[in-house]
Amino acid sequence: MAISREQIEKVSLLGRLLLSEEELDKMTGQLGRILGYVDLLAEVDTEQVEPMAHALDVSDVFRDDEVRPSLDREQALASAPNRDDECYLVPAVLGEL
Amino acid sequence: MSEPYTIIIGLEVHVQLDTRSKMFCGCSTAFGAPPNTQTCPVCIGMPGALPVMNRRAFELALKTAVALNCEIPRFTKWDRKNYYYPDLPKGYQISQFDLPLSQDGYLPISDPKGRFEPKRIGIIRAHLEEDAGKSMHDEAAGVADSRIDLNRCGTPLLEIVSQPDMRSPAEAKAYLTELKLLLNYLGVSDCNMQEGSLRVDANINLHIDTPEGTVATPIVEVKNMNSFRAVERALECEVRRQYELWQQTGQKLGDVPKQTRGWDEASQTTRPQRSKEESSDYRYFPEPDLVPVTTTEEQVERIRRSLGELPAALRSRLQESYGITPYDADVLVNQGRNLVDYYIELAEGCGDGKLASNWVQQDVLRTLGEQQIEIAEFPAPATALARLLDMVRAGKITTSRGREVLAEMITSGKSAEEVIKDMGIEQVDDSALQDLCRELIEASPKVVAQVKQGRQKAVGALIGQAKKKNPNVNPARVREICLELIGNGH
Secondary structure, eight states, X not given: OOOOHHHHHHHHHHTTOOOOHHHXXXXXXXXXXXXXXXXXXXXXXXXXXOOOSOSSSOOOOEEOSOOOOXXXXXXXXXXXXXXXXXXXEEOOOOOBO | OOOSEEEEEEEEEEEEOXXXXXXXXXXXXXXXXXXXXXXXXXXXXXXXXXXXXXXXXXXXXXXXHHHTTOBOOSEEOOEEEEXXXXXXXXXXXXXXXXXXXXXXXXXXXXXTTOSSOOEEEEEEEEEEEXXXXXXXXXXXXXXXXXXXXXTTTTOXXXXXXXOSOBOSHHHHHHHHHHHHHHHHHHTSOOOOTTTTSEEEEEEEEEEEEETTEEEXXXXXXXXXXXXXXXXXXXXXXXXXXXXXXXXXXXXXXXXXXXXXXXXXXXXXEEEEBSXXXXXXGGOOEEOTTSOOEEOOHHHHHHHHHHSOOOHHHHHHHHHHHHOOOHHHHHHHHXXXXXXXXXXXXXXXXXXXXXXXXXXXXXXXXXXXXXXXXXXXXXXXXXXXXXXHHHHHHTTSSOHHHHHXXXXXXXXXXXXHHHHHHHTTOOOOXXXXXXXXXXXXXXXOHHHHHHHHTTOGGGGHHHHHHHHHHOTTSOHHHHHHHHHHHHHXXX
């Protein structure tokens, strides 16, 4: 399955990656080769095989509904590029048109 | 209802489940804590942190799904929904995509006022997902940064998606009201819209009849509605807007991308918001950090048996057992299970379901409203009120005197008997009442003449006078005696 340059552009936009023209070309080629490699799997007959939901053959792992200590706020905010006393600060997001 | 279109509405409801800790970590879900004091490496997406499913969140979700008559698949799994937003630190939301924990259910709705026929609203699916954080933007500060509070990140949400089965804003409101009531009876959520425990998004369009056949208008998703009343208004507004827009532009479903609009309470209109990304843009894929969950037939049966009596069944029972109208049963049931229990105790105690219903709806509910209290805090126990109603039923005291007695019982916390004694209310015995009536009749020949001419209403003047002379008289009995005496030629 080949991937088009338009698809790469769309995926990079969704991933918030700003790629140069050269990088877009390079990614198109590289991702195309990866997908081609994955396509090899399509040669296996999986008609009778149930889709796998998880790599581990384990299910139903739960914890009890118990509150445990949270991070101290200073710790939580420690690596934030920008912050005030209480919150992370980010450039304003314009939710409305 | 002669509009040339059919309204098509589907609703997506997000309910915060009542757990102490978050869905995948032990941080508290308590509302109102100082910003960023309830987070940990799991819920703020630190590299290497691993989520573990909260058992209670899963059980509450399952319970709700069973109550919504959903199919419960034997196997369910988690998926990542990828998008970038500052209130989503991981860059993905853990949700459920192709194998949700429940699907294909329904919720019956009806309107005791008869504005629409009883019907079933289909439930496409109900699935679990985690909440995002909160961004706050200070408008006054202009272009300043947004502040992000991640306390809410990872709080368990149940997303309940309905079929587009509602045909009017009133039906949409009825569905929401019934859903909220059900969730309350199940005890799975506090459903507080102000605190964001229950959020509603609506999808709406019109199917317009034209000479060339039916035309569908573009579907619009409406958000930002903070009450059920707002949902109803926003949908009413959207119906008018879409119909007018279609008349002007002729735009049909498919001509333009799906639009998202936000309800603006101040202007009572919907306004455009950012357009919705296509579903595939979320690039869902299985969540590798969480293992699937299986559910057995026995588990579902156990949950089904534990649901208790749900609102619809309770309404029928109240009508059948206590002879009250569907409307009255609806009012009582909508007040919640505790009030219904009070009503049942009262109805059983005084032996008159209708009388009990009247007193609960008028006197009890009014007091709860005025004093902003719950039924559990109501000062007059059902057994005490039942004894008062017994006396009212037996004609020992009048309804209006009874009201005064109840008011005093509420203030003083005393029993009906004590209050009646304190207030000097005495039962007026029948022969004294006969004497009083005879006296009044003799003093009012005009009234007697009018009554004899067939104007029975004229006797009201005598009742008024009797009450003045003795506030404890039973007006119905005075009326009876007077009419009888006048009829006998006095």
